[in-house]
Amino acid sequence: MQSKKFTMIDESFVCEVCQKKVAPLGYTARDHCPYCLTSKHIDVNPGDRLEKCQGILKPIAVEKFRDTFKIVYKCSKCGSIRKNIMAKDDNFNKILEIMSQPVKFDIE
Numbered sequence: 419m420q421s422k423k424f425t426m427i428d429e430s431f432v433c434e435v436c437q438k439k440v441a442p443l444g445y446t447a448r449d450h451c452p453y454c455l456t457s458k459h460i461d462v463n464p465g466d467r468l469e470k471c472q473g474i475l476k477p478i479a480v481e482k483f484r485d486t487f488k489i490v491y492k493c494s495k496c497g498s499i500r501k502n503i504m505a506k507d508d509n510f511n512k513i514l515e516i517m518s519q520p521v522k523f524d525i526e
Contacts, residue, residue, distance in 0.1 A: 421461050424464045424465070427447050428448050429442055434455065434458065434474065435451065438451065440453070443506075446466065447465055450491075450506045452505055454512065455477045455482075455500060455509065456474055457474075457500070458473075458475060458493075459473045459496065460472060460476060471493060471495050472495070473495025473496055474494045474495045475500055477491055477512075478490055478492045479516065487513065488501045488503065488504065489495070489513070
């Protein structure tokens, strides 16, 4: 059975990395911590909660996207690369910190 490409789930959670309580976003689905910017590898398609990996998605880069930015993540468990649009309440100092670091590619 094929799932929809986007399932709207905007819920609160406690970040597994920084332990802060994260409130729902309110205008779209919350998909990462606004404090440390980490996410969790829980979806195959946004909101479906079908990913078995469950690893921590660490922010490795930031790229320009329309009039905002996308955070580029690498899963610490399976190595998968994912992208999420920056939320309005994200820690912009953390965004700038990530942008100032060179992107490291694992080329074998």
